[in-house]
Amino acid sequence: xxxxxxxxxxxxxxxxxxxxxxxxxxxxxxxxxxxxxxxxxxxxxxxxxxxxxxxxxxxxxxxxxxxxxxxxxxxxxxxxxxxxxxxxxxxxxxxxxxxxxxxxxxxxxxxxxxxxxxxxxxxxxxxxxxxxxxxxxxxxxxxxxxxxxxxxxxxxxxxxxxxxxxxxxxxxxxxxxxxxxxxxxxxxxxxxxxxxxxxxxxxxxxxx
Amino acid sequence: xxxxxxxxxxxxxxxxxxxxxxxxxxxxxxxxxxxxxxxxxxxxxxxxxxxxxxxxxxxxxxxxxxxxxxxxxxxxxxxxxxxxxxxxxxxxxxxxxxxxxxxxxxxxxxxxxxxxxxxxxxxxxxxxxxxxxxxxxxxxxxxxxxxxxxxxxxxxxxxxxxxxxxxxxxxxxxxxxxxxxxxxxxxxxxxxxxxxxxxxxxxxxxxx
Numbered sequence: 048x049x050x051x052x053x054x055x056x057x058x059x060x061x062x063x064x065x066x067x068x069x070x071x072x073x074x075x076x077x078x079x080x081x082x083x084x085x086x087x088x089x090x091x092x093x094x095x096x097x098x099x100x101x102x103x104x105x106x107x108x109x110x111x112x113x114x115x116x117x118x119x120x121x122x123x124x125x126x127x128x129x130x131x132x133x134x135x136x137x138x139x140x141x142x143x144x145x146x147x148x149x150x151x152x153x154x155x156x157x158x159x160x161x162x163x164x165x166x167x168x169x170x171x172x173x174x175x176x177x178x179x180x181x182x183x184x185x186x187x188x189x190x191x192x193x194x195x196x197x198x199x200x201x202x203x204x205x206x207x208x209x210x211x212x213x214x215x216x217x218x219x220x221x222x223x224x225x226x227x228x229x230x231x232x233x234x235x236x237x238x239x240x241x242x243x244x245x246x247x248x249x250x251x252x253x254x255x
Numbered sequence: 256x257x258x259x260x261x262x263x264x265x266x267x268x269x270x271x272x273x274x275x276x277x278x279x280x281x282x283x284x285x286x287x288x289x290x291x292x293x294x295x296x297x298x299x300x301x302x303x304x305x306x307x308x309x310x311x312x313x314x315x316x317x318x319x320x321x322x323x324x325x326x327x328x329x330x331x332x333x334x335x336x337x338x339x340x341x342x343x344x345x346x347x348x349x350x351x352x353x354x355x356x357x358x359x360x361x362x363x364x365x366x367x368x369x370x371x372x373x374x375x376x377x378x379x380x381x382x383x384x385x386x387x388x389x390x391x392x393x394x395x396x397x398x399x400x401x402x403x404x405x406x407x408x409x410x411x412x413x414x415x416x417x418x419x420x421x422x423x424x425x426x427x428x429x430x431x432x433x434x435x436x437x438x439x440x441x442x443x444x445x446x447x448x449x450x451x452x453x454x455x456x457x458x459x460x461x462x463x
Contacts, residue, residue: 155363155421162424173429193453198430199419199446206418207411213363214410216370221381222406238407242454245401 058096060086065107070152073160074104108167111150115143116171123178129186130244133204136179137243141208141236145226151212176201186247193249200247207239266304268294273315278360281368282312316375319358323351324379331386337394338452341412344387345451349416349444353434359420384409394455401457408455415447 064085068077079100083092097103122135144151157165164172179201186192192200211218211226218224225231272293276285287308291300305311330343352359365373372380387409394400400408419426419434426432433439 152367155367158421158425159360159363163428164425169429176430193449195449196432196442196446198432199443200450202418202422202426202430203415203446203450206414209418210410210414211407213366217366217372218410220371221377222384222410224404224406234404235407238404238411241401241403242408242411245456246450246454248453 057086057088057092061088061092061096061103062107062110065103066111066149066153069104069107070149070156073156074100104165105167108153108165109171111147111153112168112171115140115147115150116175118143119175120178123175123182128191129182129189130191130248132182133179133186133192133247134240134244136182137204137208137239138236140205141239144208144212145232148212148215151209155213179204183247190249192247195247203246204243207242211235211239265294265296265300269296269300269304269311270315270318273311274319274357274361277312277315278357278364281364282308312373313375316361316373317379319355319361320376320379323348323355323358324383326351327383328386331383331390337390337397337399338456340390341387341394341400341455342448342452344390345412345416345447346444348413349447352416352420353440356420356423359417363421387412391455398457400455403455411454412451415450419443419447 061082064082065077068082068085071077072081079093080090082100082103083090086092093100093103097106118139119136122132122139125132125135127135154164154168157163163169176198180197183192183197183200187194187197215226218226224235226235269290272290273285276290276293279285280289287301288298290308290311291298294300301308301311305314326347327344330340330347333340333343335343362372362376365371371377384406388405391400391405391408395402395405423434426434432443434443
């Protein structure tokens with residue numbers, strides 16, 4: 048391995064170790080010593096590659112949410128029926144949370160600590176939220192999506208996957224439902240898709 | 256005030272201080288010193304009234320979830336259309352989380368730390384979950400609720416209120432939506448009720 052390749056590897060290893068430790072222990076709980084040890088790097092590696100622990104945290108959050116935000120923006124802005132695009136967003140979000148369980152943990156730790164999502168994620172979130180609100184308004188305008196508060200509807204799309212991800216071990220032990228099993232994962236995704244579509248479709252609430 | 260009344264007051268003050276500090280800082284982060292100071296009690300008060308910090312935590316969790324579990328069980332077991340009873344459950348859960356924002360924080364801290372809800376809450380949760388599964392099966396049997404996995408549907412009922420509660424400060428700052436305002440709180444509850452009914456009602460998913 049050339050020396051050129053070592054520098055990006057260490058940087059990537061620090062991001063991975065930071066993602067795991069910040070999500071497990073929070074920003075304050077994850078020490079520089081733990082993160083550098085987890086990355087197999089020396090104690091000065093965070094300063095060398097990122098400048099500070101705060102800057103590493105920022106890079107961890109950004110690198111975790113940015114690829115998801117790009118995918119969701121592409122689906123929201125793509126062609127097709129608004130409700131189908133909403134379904135596409137929900138499917139991508141679910142798949143991403145299954146692959147990156149650290150993401151909801153980073154977010155929820157920040158919400159518990161400060162009441163807000165991690166600062167480096169807020170611009171991504173605002174952008175995705177605004178795009179989803181636009182998509183929901185589009186669906187409402189053509190009578191595909193029922194009347195309702197677009198921002199609450201947009202946020203609500205995210206609640207099922209987030210809830211199941213956070214409950215993942217409890218779901219297995221208390222309800223015998225294992226999200227690591229591909230069949231059960233498919234059942235969970237189908238449940239979320241049907242629930243979201245039913246919850247948004249026009250005139251579908253059932254008689255009161 | 257008679258001396259008889261002082262003992263229960265200290266006990267109640269410890270429960271309240273414990274509820275706040277365990278939800279803000281987690282079990283490990285909330286010290287005996289902080290809790291007794293918050294309750295205006297002496298350092299030995301937790302040992303005197305509960306036996307240990309662990310036992311206080313258990314009493315905090317139980318006293319927080321037990322009244323909610325009773326209310327939900329009564330609504331699930333009450334008369335009326337299954338979908339209307341589901342709506343009643345969702346309304347009570349939302350109102351309870353608005354009044355006791357410590358509850359979801361206690362739960363989520365435990366889920367982050369151990370992957371499981373707080374141990375003293377698990378029996379309550381299992382009981383409510385089993386009752387909700389029965390209610391959903393009843394609705395499915397008479398064609399009021401669509402086919403689907405009853406345990407996922409039951410857990411999903413809880414996700415919207417939980418999500419909005421955890422997002423409460425972010426909702427105000429990022430979406431201008433203030434759950435402390437009675438009108439906006441009503442809009443949020445209406446949103447949740449319509450979303451849940453639409454997501455569960457038979458044949459309501461909208462064409463794929």
